[in-house]
Amino acid sequence: MNFRRKLLATFALTVFLSVAAVAWIVSLVTRRAFERSDEERTRALVSEFQREFDRHAEEVVRRLEAIAGGEAATRMALALGVSRGFLNDAARIAESQQLDFLEFVDGAGTIISSAQSPAKFGYQDTSLTDLASLVRKPAFLKREELADGTVLGLFAVREAKVGEEHLYVIGGQRLDKKFLASLDLPPGMRALLYPDAASGFSPQLLVDPAGTVTQPEKLAPLIREVEKTGQPSIALLDWSSDPADDETMHAIPLPGQDNRELGILLIGSSRRTYVNLKRHIQSAALLVGGAGILVAILLSSWAATRVTRPVEQLAAAARAVAAGNLKTQVEVSSSDEVGELAAAFNRMTGELLEQKDRLVQAERVAAWRELARRLAHELKNPLFPLQLTVENLLRAREQEPEMFEEIFRESSATLLTEINNLKAIIARFSEFSQMPRPHWQPVQVNDVMRGVARLFQAQFGARGHAAIDCRLELAEGIAPIAADAELLHRAVSNLLLNALDAMPEGGTLTLRTGTQDDRVRLEIRDTGTGLTAEECQRLFTPYFTSKQHGTGLGLAIVQSVISDHGGKISVRSQAGAGTTFILELPRNLDKLEARAAEDSERATSAR
């Protein structure tokens, strides 16, 4: 990943994380604020319920006191023991007093008249005990068993006493849809009532002023928990797959006169507002995030342009320097760190250029000196016999004229031999200076290796030499490469000669081929004396040799051949552990096409 992309990624990530963090924090704050608001609204609604409860309780008590003090109750009290004639009185009075429940009960607890269950006349009212203790108490919650199920009501007990006769008036109002509808509910809230907190959950019992509760079974766990613990509880209910339909449901137990839970008030608070707000926050975050990322792209592009262009120029200049163009300079466009870097780069290339010039000059001098030394050394050996022979001829002519003829013949032979040596020396130098250009043709490197091995086969086991074990480890299926077979043969031969020289005591010579990536690899390994690290460094310097009678041109020639093929030569060696020369050659197939084109052109021009 380049710097520009890294910069873009960094900018985008920073913006994304920032927006995400802000959105998360805002959502968190919003949720907490909503929960606080929800709690406050629930508390307010519970207070409202309590107020409404108290108001109805006072109303029930007021109406019951009116009934107990009325003519009908007095008449009934006076006629206790005469059961006829009161059947519908309770219902009639309850209707006139707008009570849902009304019963007249004598001192023994026998129902005289009942509005809610007229047929119960003569039966004992077992729902309340010790009526006398309740006549001065405020209204309380009580469950009432009706023919169509259990309902919850707000009841009070009052007494009509005539003489020694006690007539209890038990009445109340039903906690039903009407009661719930009288609550002043804030938007998004609703109140439900479950009037039987003792016998499990029955969906039919749920009282909802808005109608029938849909999916009532979802309230069952909450109601069962409150029934079990007797404590308020909260649950989050998901009514549909849309989170906006979720509702926080508070369940508050409603105790009766003996503090047993009789019913459960359910206060639902819709999460629609919160979910919509959360969605708005998420949408805004996405919008801001998207815009931020767009801005980040623009900013990063601008910054990258500002920052990376000089860096890219520097990189290009560095590549140029690496390619050998030490004259490369970059534009210093700013005075910041990048500008300083560019100036330093320019100074560096200038200094490198100067150093290179000096080095080239020094190397040239050194090369000339080495050449002179080598020439002096090479020429000195044949010249010394030449000098001695000529001096011997002169001395023989003066001192022994009769022997001169014979000495002349012998000396002439010596002179010719040495002169030939001189010519050979000169020819080798000439050969090095006149290395031919490769003649490209398809070449099987395995064939080259085999050819060289065959050429030297006789020397591996020659008398007077230690035995050399030559091993060919040639990879199969190597495709032909474009090369000059003769030059390649010469290079491998030189390396093989060096290997033989390195193993005066015999050893193993391994010729190996293989492929690596798109290149062909040739290895010539011996188990000879090996090279020192310094020798390895200087090995390919022209005229360097580690041998007593070497010209120092062998490896230079090898390197020149390999270089002309676009390849690379390297050496791995360790003193006493042998040496391995590695030749890596490209396939150079384009050279064949170029040559074919040249041949075709040449043939065309020849015609």
Added chain:
Amino acid sequence: MRLSGFPLLVASSLVLAVAAGADTRPAYGGTLHVSVGIAPRSLDPADTSEPDSIGRRNLMQLMFDTLLTVNSQGRLQPALATAWQAEPGNQRWHFSLRNHVHFHDGSLLTPEAVAASLRTANPGWKVLAAADSVVVECDAPAPDVAAQLARTRNGIAKRSTARNPIGSGPFYITDFQAGKKLALAALENYWGGRAYVDAIEIELGRNGRDQLIALDLGKADIAEVPPEQAQRAAGEGRRLVTSAPVELMALVFAHDPQSQDESKLRQVLALSIDRASIENVVLEGEGEPSGAILPNWVSGYAFVFPEEQNLLRARQLRSEVRQAPAWDLAYDGSDSLARVIAERIALNARDAGILLQPGVAPGAALRLLRIPLASVDPRIALASVAGFAGLPAPRFGVGSGDEIYQAENAMLETHRVIPLFQLPACYVLSPSVQGASQGRAADWHLEDVWLKSKLP
């Protein structure tokens, strides 16, 4: 006594004019206003889709004559038929028709018209018209044919699809709004003598409260009052007329018991019901607790069937049955008395270990029904109850008292019917209504009623 024919009417009017101011003397004229709870859609006496009731019968009697009538002693009296005779074997009956009787449209009441009317009402009979009589032939011995012909459902009517049936009764129809109103006018040349009032306007489908209000406001002269409110109405100073018990309130099972256990459970239910308390409190003393199907005034032996609550015996029987199913007890949702009684019966049954679920579900296995007394003839009355209960009609030979008792007892032993109460029909009258003497069978006889002058 009523006068017959126009000359007598004129003469009697003169006499009455002379005697003006004497309230106890009958007077012609005026419109009688009646308010009733029934709301008939049809005025055809033979229309079986209309529920039978005392009120409907009284309406039909105003417009349609029967061949025979039954007096307060339960004896058959001539009406359109002046004489009747059964051939040996009681399969063939001869009815001699009264002459010179006309339908309300002026056409003569002929044997053919009578035969056609009876064939419509009794598809199982073969009715033949003779010169001045009709002959009824039955497939089997039918000793009760004459009594059947006294029922209002056998009122003689001339039917056509375009209009209401036309009768020959003391009043003819001037306006009928189905379920709402019926207006009648007195037939001047009625064979039994012109009615005292000129017209009757009957408000139909009025609940008890509206009827009493109409009476109190002077908009009605006669109104029905439920038995349980009769004493209160009387206590409030209204003129109350009460008949003998003419309606059976009973629990009726839809099916025969499927096992011995179920029979026992039905006995448990019958024994658990505290009829006395219900009669005392719910019915406020009106009506008679009854363990019999027929009222005592009809059968004479109703007292032999026990009606007292026997909770001890009920629980003992209940303990002999391992499991008791819950029974739905259906009652008429528009009948507040039935609702209270059903709920009370459920409470009583629970005390004995039987669970009853009162409601208005029509398909319930147990129903609380009001069954009007079909006739003062016990054979017809028993057959009618059997029809309500889905039981086969009892067959009678000579129709002796023992025979009737055996038939009723057999019906009770099927445990399909649990009698509860025998209820009377009660009416309140405005002060201006004179001459009203409701019979034991709750028949109105409004043709005998006259209105006291409202002028001082």
